[in-house]
Amino acid sequence: MSDTHTALLLIGHGTDDPVGLAEYHRLSAQLSEQLMLFVQPCFLELADPPIGQAIDDCVDAGYRRIIALPLLLGAAGHQKNDIPVALNHARMRYPDLDIRYGSPLNAQYALVRALADRIETAFASAGTTIPRDRTALALIGRGSSDPDSNAEVARMARLVWEGRDFGWVEYGFYSITHPDVATTIRHCIALGAAQVIVAPYLLFTGRILQRMASQVEAARQQHAGTSIIMAGHLGLHEGVIAAIRQRYEEVLHGVATVNCDLCKYRQFMPGFEEDYGRPQVSDHHHGLRGVHNHASLSLDAILPPRYRNGASVSAAPMAAAPLVYDADGRVAWDRVWGGDDPDNPFCELALAGGPPHRGTLLEPVPPEVVAADPDGYARVITELARGLHMVTGLQVVTDCAPGWIGLVCTSDQMAIWLLRAIVVENVSVRREGHTIYLPAGPDFCLDGEIKNVITSVAKTYHYWKEHINGRMRTSPGSEGMPPSNG
Incomplete structure (x- = not known):
């Protein structure tokens, strides 16, 4: 069964518990031995590497096909939204890479x-x-x-x-x-x-x-x-190994399936009114399970509506907007893109293309880099927090995992939409409930990475508040939707 071209991407939720993390890695080692296959563990949160970095490592090692398995016991938001966003982003960066997405373990x-x-x-x-x-x-x-x-x-x-x-x-x-x-x-x-x-x-x-x-x-x-x-948890029981192997074989032979009949991301379900009376837009591509070639995958599946219009997404950076400073010598982030100029509103920013990092993924730095320069990291976090609050008015979370800064949205729906839109800007982003997390590092420059993070949030938040959220408030079945954020 040994395959020198295929890597198994084992996607876990993530934990900061060292015993649990060690158990996860032992399971990965057992799978690698039994399948005679390279197994790359990765995580949605709390542990490294994240999905994007793990895929980069597989590509750098020469693997041309990746079978991505969500090591989850049930189908929920991580499997239906968060993981597909990361995989679709990888497909954009590696159009010739064969990425196949498997089903969660479920009740096998x-x-x-x-x-x-x-x-x-x-x-x-x-x-x-x-x-x-x-x-x-x-x-x-x-x-x-x-x-x-x-x-x-x-x-x-x-x-x-x-x-x-x-x-x-x-x-x-x-x-x-x-x-x-x-x-x-x-x-x-x-x-x-x-x-x-x-x-x-x-x-x-x-x-x-x-x-x-x-x-x-x-x-x-x-x-x-x-x-x-x-009783004991499932752990390294041979039945767990067998269940993962079953999902791997399904993807390998093109028979991976998922049941969408009772999915709140596809059907309106009474009792889940946080979706505002309509199916929640989702990035999970049910029809792509087991498809061998994703090179022709349309970007429309992952772009917010404003970025579609039947046209391809430009990779060209927007024209550089000079930083604007207030009387105290600090960057006035809410005025950089004409925020208080009626002739040059944020719409101009949102229509102008992505930040320079469209060509190079802007990612969080490893924890050891943060630990090596805590003062520099604190300065970057402070400026990011100030800028993000100025362009959104939302609460900012600074006491999170090293390399990340959080922005608290008003709903899961808003967080998911912003996540999808920011990913298109080639800026790393992850989500936990209503909060999205953006990259940070001690070496981030004011006119470079800091500006790019704030830019991506400013334009996508503008579209959510002024275009997407407003349109949904007036759509049929939207009664009872909470008020707009601004």
């Missing part, structure tokens, strides 16, 4: 077996005489704002319960949605269970698993008369 039977093994181990080691028919299973997922992902937890709960003679099965979530851990355990006890096995539906150890264990311990204190046992 290999994972059912793995989870059942963890539950059986917990039941055998409980040290009680409580029979199986008086024991309830409580499957606990991470929790998502996406109904598709949460439904996978319910499906897995039923599959792992079938034919195993336990009395009941309930499911719940660590956070974001309901029922929570305490409520799920309470439901099991109310049904008559004398013993509850809490099964964490998590791939790796880390802070979420630790906090989940604390929630279980609190339930033990509350229900002292009931045996409450916590």
Whole structure:
């Protein structure tokens, strides 16, 4: 099976927990050995390398085909939006690179077996005489704002319960949605269970698993008369390896699929009114699973409407706008592009093309670069924060991971739209909920990288506020949409 032209891009959510990160890398090593294939781990957040850098490394090493697998247990916003944005951006930079995107792990039977093994181990080691028919299973997922992902937890709960003679099965979530851990355990006890096995539906150890264990311990204190046992997480079980291999084989042979029937990014779903009564525009390309050649992929799929108009995107930099200074000698970012000149509004900036970094991806610097020059980094962060607030009026987050600065949007929808638009400007950007994160580094120059970050935000934010958001407010079904940000 060895393939010297193909790299497997293993995309994880990311963690700052060293034990969880080590477990992830051990899994990658096992996969590489079993598949006889180069496996490149990468992450959406909190850990390095990010997706874009990992793809660059694969290309530099000579790989011409990349199979990208989201190492996620369910289909949610990361799989449907964030990862496709990064992959589409890579396709723009490497039009001859064959990038194939796989499905999330979901409730495969290999994972059912793995989870059942963890539950059986917990039941055998409980040290009680409580029979199986008086024991309830409580499957606990991470929790998502996406109904598709949460439904996978319910499906897995039923599959792992079938034919195993336990009395009941309930499911719940660590956070974001309901029922929570305490409520799920309470439901099991109310049904008559004398013993509850809490099964964490998590791939790796880390802070979420630790906090989940604390929630279980609190339930033990509350229900002292009931045996409450916590099973192990999925970890490096052979069933996890088998499930990843299955997804890899599907992509390799062009049969990777995903179910879009219950996707809030494609269909209006009651209860998810944050999408303002309409399907949320998304960058996940359902029809491209397993396609061998993405070189002809249209950029219209990832461009905001204003940047389409049937024309190709120009890579030429905009005419340089000189910096404008206030009376204190600081850059007046809100006046650089004629912000207070009615004859030269931000629209001119937005129509003029991208910043000079259109040709060279502007990325965050590694943490060690930040640590080597903390004073320089602090100066850059301060100026970025000042400029971003001046051109948007939004809250800026400065106490985030080294190499990033955050901009707090008013909704997930706004954050996703800005992310897509800024990516087209060839500026790195990632998202966590309502907040988008932009690159920063101690060597960023005022008239260079700092200006380019603020420029990309100024033009895209202008379009969101004045064109996209306003048009959506007047569209059918937009009643109840929160007021514009400006």
